[in-house]
Amino acid sequence: MQTEFDLIIIGAGCAGLSLGMQLASLHAQAPRTLLLEPRIAYENDRTWCFWGDEQTPFATLARHSWQRFSVNNAASRALVDCSTTPYRLLTGADFYTKALEAITSHTALDLKTGISLTAEPSLIQGMWHLLTTDGSFSANAIVDTRPLPTQQLSDTTxxxxxxxxxxxxxxxxxDPTSAQLMDFYPxxxxxxxxxxxxxxxxxxxxxxxxxxxxxxxxxxxxxxxxxxxxxxxxxxxxxxxxxxxxxxxxxGVGKPKGTVKPKGAVKLAEQHSSYVRVGLTAGAARPATGYAFQRIQRWALACKQSLQKTGLPVGHQPDSFVIRQMDAIFLNVLRHHPELGPELFMRLFSKVSSEKLIRFLSDQGRVSDYLAVILSLPSGPFIKSAYQVATTR
Ligand SMILES: Cc1cc2nc3c(=O)[nH]c(=O)nc-3n(C[C@H](O)[C@H](O)[C@H](O)COP(=O)(O)OP(=O)(O)OC[C@H]3O[C@@H](n4cnc5c(N)ncnc54)[C@H](O)[C@@H]3O)c2cc1C
CATH class of the missing domain: 3.30.70 (Alpha-Beta Plaits)
Incomplete structure (x- = not known):
């Protein structure tokens, strides 16, 4: 059994498999990669939705797409046309099937399911060592996609x-032609x-x-x-x-509390350039929406390119300063005044043009899109929230 690899990916869910597929596309150039996954079998455990045209990753594998969607509360309804970037639904089952086909048919990639770590990875003489229920493995680099336990995420907004x-x-x-994105509870x-x-x-x-x-x-x-x-x-x-x-x-994940450091590392092992944390609790989710699927696809592509170039993996690219501030201020308003939520979302979806809003929500926003979003919202709670966000840093 092969025990030495260029890369070990811990956790083969959305992020781990997405990177696995990207590496499989390198054919003979793919690094020798081990994917470790505790589940024994993949089930249709979730659906992923995203806005996108035909070129968007996985757009053509989507089971269904909608050209419009609605957002409503008891008093009003906004119907949003998204025909240029339809809202698409990809089933977990279809994603897993495609990923497993690509990964298991590649000789450099080894996906082991039903396997767990028995200790945290340790760095010994420049190599990462992993003890698992199926023996020990080593690699030059690690991509860790394990979700952090919620106790470590107590700073989440x-x-x-x-x-x-x-x-x-x-x-x-x-009506299968229209999705209902948000129908607000009072x-x-x-x-x-x-x-x-x-x-x-x-x-x-x-x-x-x-x-x-x-x-x-x-x-x-x-x-x-x-x-x-x-x-x-x-x-x-x-x-x-x-x-x-x-x-x-x-x-809006804050700084994780009491993160277990991999053993054997000198200082912050997780900041060692050969070890990256990714996935839902490590920057994959857009703070203000929770959408993560397309961000994971962008990361998987960037990580493949980095591995090709330098042999080292990369984590999620931080959001721009403007997006981070806007999301933090918006989430802070919702945290302290959830009763304002329905009205704020109704304003957003009825006042901002659909193209601007979808670009903003899909991380493709331009300056004019940010401005349109800001102008659609009432200034009072946001000025107070901006002050709170600025003074709690
Ligand atoms: C039900 C559901 C619906 C979602 N819908 C959308 C959506 O519509 N659009 C969108 O953009 N985002 C959506 N998301 C958010 C996000 O896209 C998903 O959570 C996505 O699966 C995150 O990918 P991940 O790899 O970080 O986590 P996962 O896909 O959960 O993968 C993590 C992997 O790590 C493994 N693992 C866990 N513990 C260990 C351990 N100790 N050792 C080794 N491996 C371990 C798990 O078995 C799993 O395979 C949804 C999330 C959920 C839960």
């Missing part, structure tokens, strides 16, 4: 918690809550209840909210629940 289910009705209940001081509905046909949809809050909502706390939303569509008619999904995304 807001948590996005959501519980969803895919429903199948016997008779038409949905304003409350506890959270910003909304229902998210992705109709896949007239009879099938993914319905998800989401909250943005300073605390984590577990599945049990979200069940009654989701059931109420499902019942709105069902109205007593029979339906089948095909699948459930629960998600927790940190929005």
């Amino acid at each position: 807001l948590w996005q918690s959501f519980l969803g289910c895919e429903l199948e009705f016997h008779e038409p209940r949905f 304003a409350t001081e506890a959270f910003v809550g909304f229902n998210y509905v992705l109709p896949l046909s007239t009879t099938r949809a993914l319905v998800e209840f989401t909250v943005f809050a300073s605390k984590i909502y577990d599945q049990a706390e979200l069940v009654s909210y989701l059931d109420a939303q499902v019942e709105k569509f069902a109205g007593g008619r029979p339906y089948q629940r095909l699948r459930n999904e629960y998600g927790l995304i940190p929005m």
Whole structure:
């Protein structure tokens, strides 16, 4: 069994597999790479949505796309045309199948599933050593995609918690041409809550209840909210629940607390250039939205290029100063005044043109897009929040 590699990727979920696929595309130039994954089998455990044209990574593998979406509260509704960059849904199952095909057919790439680390990686004479339930391995570099435990993320500004289910009705209940991005729960001081509905046909949809809050909502706390939303569509008619999904995304991750340092390193081993942390808790998620999938694809491409050039991996590129400030101020307003959330999002989606807004949300914003977003929001709470953000640094 081969035990020495150029690179070890710890965790083969979205980030690990995305990098694996990028490396597979290097054919004979691919570094010898080991991917370590504790799960034994891949299931259809999530869906990934993103805006994008045909050139966007994975756009053509999407199962469904919508040319428009709505955002509404009890008083008003904004219908947003996104036909130039449709909102697309990629199933976890399709992504995993494609990734596993690419990785397992490449001789330089070795994906080991059902395997766990038994100790933190240690750096000995310039090589990383890993002890696992399937023996020990070493490599020149490590990409660590393991999500940090929530206790280490206590500085997170807001948590996005959501519980969803895919429903199948016997008779038409949905309009498959339009997604419902946010249907707001009445304003409350506890959270910003909304229902998210992705109709896949007239009879099938993914319905998800989401909250943005300073605390984590577990599945049990979200069940009654989701059931109420499902019942709105069902109205007593029979339906089948095909699948459930629960998600927790940190929005605005602070400095992780008490991160376990890999053993054997001189000072901050995680800052050693041959060891990078990536993924959802390491900068993959856009703070103000939690969208991470396309950011992970951009990182995977950059990381492949860096490995090719220097032999060293790279982490996520930090957001620009302007984006970081805008997201921090926006999240701070929502954290302290969740009751303002529905009104703020309604303003954003009804006052800013769809192209500007989608560019802004998809990290492709131009200066004029940022200005349009700023001008759409009321200045009062944002000035106060900007002051708080500036003085807590
Ligand atoms: C249900 C759900 C829906 C989402 N929908 C969207 C969306 O629509 N659009 C979007 O942009 N983003 C979405 N996200 C956010 C983000 O894109 C995903 O969370 C994405 O999977 C993050 O990739 P990742 O590699 O960081 O984490 P994961 O895909 O979770 O991969 C982490 C991997 O690490 C492995 N692992 C865990 N612990 C260990 C350990 N100790 N040792 C070794 N390996 C370990 C896990 O088994 C897993 O395979 C969603 C997230 C969830 C949870």
